[in-house]
Amino acid sequence: MTAPIVELSGVSKHFAGIRALEGVDFACKPGSIHAILGENGAGKSTLIKIMAGVLKPDTGEMRLNGHIVTHASPSAAAEAGVVCMFQELSLIPDLSVADNISLARPPRRFGLIDGRAQIARAEELLARVRCEDVDPRAMLRELSLSRRQMVEIAKALGRNPKVLILDEATSALTARDVQTAYDLLGQLKDEGVSSLFISHRMHEVEALCDTLSVFRNGRHIETFAKGAKSDAEIVRLMIGRDVEAKFPAKPAAKAAEPVLKVQNLAWEDRLNGVTLSLGRGEILGIGGLDGQGQKELLLALFGVLKSVTGEVEIGGEKGLPASPVSAKGGKTRIALVPEDRKTEGLMLSLPIADNLVAAAFDKISRGPMINRSLVERVVADGIAALQIKLGSPGDPVSTLSGGNQQKVVISKWLMIAPDVILLNDPTRGIDVGTKQEIYRLMRSLADEGKAILFYSSDYSELIGCSDRVIVMYDGRIIRELTGDQITEQAIVSASLNISDAA
Amino acid sequence: MIRRWIRQNRGFAGALALFAGLFIAYNFLHPRGFSTAVLVQNSNEAVAIAFVAMAQTVPVLMGGLDLSVGAVMTMTSCVASALVSGTPLQIFVGIVLTLASGTAFGLMNGLIVVYGRIQPIIATLATGAIAIGIALLIRPQPGGEVDGDLGWALTNTIWDFADTYGLADGGNAAWLQPFVNIPVPLILLFGTAFLVWLPFKRTVTGRTIYAIGSAEGAAYMSGLPINRAKIAAFTLAGFFASCGGLYLAIQTSSGNADTVQAGAYTLNSIAAVVLGGTALLGGTGGVIASLVGALILRVISFYFRILDIDPLLQPLIEGMVLLAAVSIGAFRTLSVKNRLELFR
Numbered sequence: 040m041t042a043p044i045v046e047l048s049g050v051s052k053h054f055a056g057i058r059a060l061e062g063v064d065f066a067c068k069p070g071s072i073h074a075i076l077g078e079n080g081a082g083k084s085t086l087i088k089i090m091a092g093v094l095k096p097d098t099g100e101m102r103l104n105g106h107i108v109t110h111a112s113p114s115a116a117a118e119a120g121v122v123c124m125f126q127e128l129s130l131i132p133d134l135s136v137a138d139n140i141s142l143a144r145p146p147r148r149f150g151l152i153d154g155r156a157q158i159a160r161a162e163e164l165l166a167r168v169r170c171e172d173v174d175p176r177a178m179l180r181e182l183s184l185s186r187r188q189m190v191e192i193a194k195a196l197g198r199n200p201k202v203l204i205l206d207e208a209t210s211a212l213t214a215r216d217v218q219t220a221y222d223l224l225g226q227l228k229d230e231g232v233s234s235l236f237i238s239h240r241m242h243e244v245e246a247l248c249d250t251l252s253v254f255r256n257g258r259h260i261e262t263f264a265k266g267a268k269s270d271a272e273i274v275r276l277m278i279g280r281d282v283e284a285k286f287p288a289k290p291a292a293k294a295a296e297p298v299l300k301v302q303n304l305a306w307e308d309r310l311n312g313v314t315l316s317l318g319r320g321e322i323l324g325i326g327g328l329d330g331q332g333q334k335e336l337l338l339a340l341f342g343v344l345k346s347v348t349g350e351v352e353i354g355g356e357k358g359l360p361a362s363p364v365s366a367k368g369g370k371t372r373i374a375l376v377p378e379d380r381k382t383e384g385l386m387l388s389l390p391i392a393d394n395l396v397a398a399a400f401d402k403i404s405r406g407p408m409i410n411r412s413l414v415e416r417v418v419a420d421g422i423a424a425l426q427i428k429l430g431s432p433g434d435p436v437s438t439l440s441g442g443n444q445q446k447v448v449i450s451k452w453l454m455i456a457p458d459v460i461l462l463n464d465p466t467r468g469i470d471v472g473t474k475q476e477i478y479r480l481m482r483s484l485a486d487e488g489k490a491i492l493f494y495s496s497d498y499s500e501l502i503g504c505s506d507r508v509i510v511m512y513d514g515r516i517i518r519e520l521t522g523d524q525i526t527e528q529a530i531v532s533a534s535l536n537i538s539d540a541a
Numbered sequence: 542m543i544r545r546w547i548r549q550n551r552g553f554a555g556a557l558a559l560f561a562g563l564f565i566a567y568n569f570l571h572p573r574g575f576s577t578a579v580l581v582q583n584s585n586e587a588v589a590i591a592f593v594a595m596a597q598t599v600p601v602l603m604g605g606l607d608l609s610v611g612a613v614m615t616m617t618s619c620v621a622s623a624l625v626s627g628t629p630l631q632i633f634v635g636i637v638l639t640l641a642s643g644t645a646f647g648l649m650n651g652l653i654v655v656y657g658r659i660q661p662i663i664a665t666l667a668t669g670a671i672a673i674g675i676a677l678l679i680r681p682q683p684g685g686e687v688d689g690d691l692g693w694a695l696t697n698t699i700w701d702f703a704d705t706y707g708l709a710d711g712g713n714a715a716w717l718q719p720f721v722n723i724p725v726p727l728i729l730l731f732g733t734a735f736l737v738w739l740p741f742k743r744t745v746t747g748r749t750i751y752a753i754g755s756a757e758g759a760a761y762m763s764g765l766p767i768n769r770a771k772i773a774a775f776t777l778a779g780f781f782a783s784c785g786g787l788y789l790a791i792q793t794s795s796g797n798a799d800t801v802q803a804g805a806y807t808l809n810s811i812a813a814v815v816l817g818g819t820a821l822l823g824g825t826g827g828v829i830a831s832l833v834g835a836l837i838l839r840v841i842s843f844y845f846r847i848l849d850i851d852p853l854l855q856p857l858i859e860g861m862v863l864l865a866a867v868s869i870g871a872f873r874t875l876s877v878k879n880r881l882e883l884f885r
Contacts, residue, residue, distance in 0.1 A: 093762070112764065113761065113762050113763070113764045114764025114765075114766075115764075116764075117764050118764075123762075125762060128759065129758075129759045129762035129763050130756070130759055130763075131751070131752045131755045131756050131759055131760060131763075131824075132755050132756060132824070133751060133754070133755035133756075133824035133825050134748070134751060134752060134755065138748065142748070142752070142763045142765065143745065143763050143764045143765050144745075145745065145748075150744070151740055151743040151744060152743040152744065152745070152748065154743070176545065178549055194763075306878070307878055335879075338879065338881065343879060343880050343881050344878060344879055344880070345877075345878045345879075345880060346878055362880075383881070
């Protein structure tokens with residue numbers, strides 16, 4: 040039995056009277072990959088923020104290699120060997136990749152940053168994460184989200200961690216990069232580095248981790264070795280009750296009146312002739328590898344892109360909306376739940392109530408003035424309809440957990456009573472419980488006659504939720520699957536543009 | 542290489558091209574264009590605003606704004622008018638004290654912003670008034686005496702500099718001949734920019750200034766020295782502003798606590814920063830770019846002298862030209878096909 044490398048005892052943390060962590064004892068052994076599981080709001084983020092020196096615990100202490108530490112800041116934590124990769128990337132968009140990788144402790148010559156050594160170091164670290172294609176001289180903002188995440192991993196590696204904390208660090212990665220990250224964690228484990236791994240993807244946890252800890256409501260519930268419990272048991276520990284069927288039942292297929300018809304939609308080099316139709320009451324899933332034009336398709340339908348060509352008919356009217364304003368205000372109203380809820384979905388520092396009504400000012404106004412009692416009513420309705428867990432509607436939306444933030448985004452769009460709902464990966468980075476609520480919500484919206492176009496990077500979601508699935512490759516739809524055809528194998532093979540083996 | 546540099550520094554590259562075009566056309570139109578006399582005169586008029594623009598750039602790179610730079614320039618020019626005279630040693634000490642007073646004022650700005658947790662724009666609005674107050678205490682009336690030899694030597698060509706102090710055979714040494722026609726003010730300006738800014742940019746503190754302007758949260762999470770960088774940015778701004786003040790005093794051989802002038806320099810410094818291609822939100826740009834931006838601003842006003850324009854129309858035309866110049870940078874947005882990118 041080796042001594043733990045990180046040990047927390049009796050750690051509690053409160054925010055404005057709300058308990059985030061309560062008397063947590065937690066230990067992590069050297070050379071282990073340790074998963075931390077829990078619903079949103081279970082205290083996982085608070086736990087790692089304390090370890091990373093971002094937050095100070097109210098009570099309790101933390102030991103690193105047996106010594107009591109009180110990290111005053113992230114730099115002190117990094118000094119002590121605790122390196123954290125946060126969900127929100129800790130990268131600077133206006134600096135080069137090489138600058139970012141050696142950000143706080145660059146190689147120096149005569150006291151000044153040595154640019155050449157820095158590039159060599161970046162090349163070496165990028166090679167370790169198999170990203171030789173990333174140019175260290177490129178500006179970070181020129182990279183795609185998945186490349187940025189790999190740069191973040193390279194940056195973390197460069198700090199020679201003893202404890203590496205990954206908070207949803209693989210959520211935006213492509214399948215190949217995820218494998219690279221797995222291999223790296225394996226290597227680090229052999230070198231005696233411990234990794235703490237937060238993920239909502241169960242199969243990742245299964246593949247990677249040797250120890251699992253479950254948190255619920257700010258308490259550490261149980262720690263056990265992988266394989267000691269079944270998936271169902273783990274989920275029960277996480278949510279404290281049994282879960283019903285994961286996906287709501289699909290109705291029998293029926294011919295639906297099309298509300299959206301698209302022909303030969305093209306834009307720049309990202310969309311190369313997309314043709315589809317979407318009926319009322321239908322959930323149409325979009326699959327495929329990351330970056331095959333799925334996001335652009337949704338943005339085009341919402342009127343965000345300029346110079347889109349092709350024929351579009353929305354609710355019998357020809358043409359694409361000219362802007363998001365006309366998309367949501369037309370005869371057939373369109374809503375888009377965007378990819379990045381923190382920048383495109385929410386105004387983080389504004390109150391929850393203001394965010395909820397942000398798309399539907401016509402619903403709460405009498406003439407030019409906003410009517411307070413109407414606001415109160417629609418906000419209360421919106422919160423109740425999606426069971427958003429919050430302190431007060433006047434709190435900033437940034438105080439909510441990820442899943443509840445996403446509910447605010449969805450609820451905001453439901454206020455305009457949309458006919459067509461475009462969802463861009465709506466369950467990314469949120470917990471199992473909230474995911475299931477969103478699945479049920481999608482089905483009930485479809486039953487009300489709304490048309491849903493739904494992109495997801497999670498195949499099981501596409502299979503479980505969609506009436507039909509289209510798979511995109513290189514800006515085109517290369518396969519359409521219905522009913523029993525929707526299988527993981529069919530989606531994956533279509534995504535890779537290989538003929539279905541089955 | 543060059544293509545990448547242009548792509549990553551589009552604003553600066555555009556400013557350089559704009560300046561070159563304007564300045565060459567100006568010399569063609571000028572009756573004595575392309576002569577040393579015109580170049581010396583132009584350089585002299587550009588130095589103070591160029592230094593103040595450089596000062597403004599550093600806080601702007603962090604997404605802040607320093608409204609005291611013009612006032613610090615005025616204050617230090619009054620300090621210089623009282624101290625920079627007498628024996629060579631006294632002159633040297635006077636110069637050091639002048640630069641130190643502006644630098645210390647910048648340091649105070651930085652400390653107030655960081656430890657007083659006050660928005661830079663409002664903190665420097667207040668300290669700018671304080672700087673003007675100090676200037677008025679030193680120079681209730683315009684006046685003072687700055688060493689005349691120094692004034693002549695620093696505002697003319699290298700030959701005049703050597704001639705004044707009897708260096709290099711009074712400026713006639715053979716090795717000096719390729720350089721004799723270069724104006725000293727340009728050397729002071731670019732020398733300060735290259736010797737102070739470029740090394741500073743290559744320190745972790747300098748990098749942190751860019752990081753704060755680009756993504757302050759990420760900079761903190763990465764363990765960068767945020768407070769130190771903020772203090773350094775305002776201190777450096779104070780230093781550059783005092784360079785401008787010192788030069789102004791040497792040039793006019795006097796000091797003048799001119800409130801209107803201080804305000805105009807502050808506003809023009811912001812215009813020069815934008816013209817040079819530095820983003821007001823921070824993160825991209827640099828001091829050298831603002832130096833070029835200040836030169837553009839000055840060249841525009843030179844045109845009024847050679848084109849026969851009613852002085853009453855000058856502010857109107859100046860404003861329109863400035864608006865047109867900064868709009869060039871906005872043309873980029875017309876070619877953006879994904880409207881969402883406009884908001885990033």
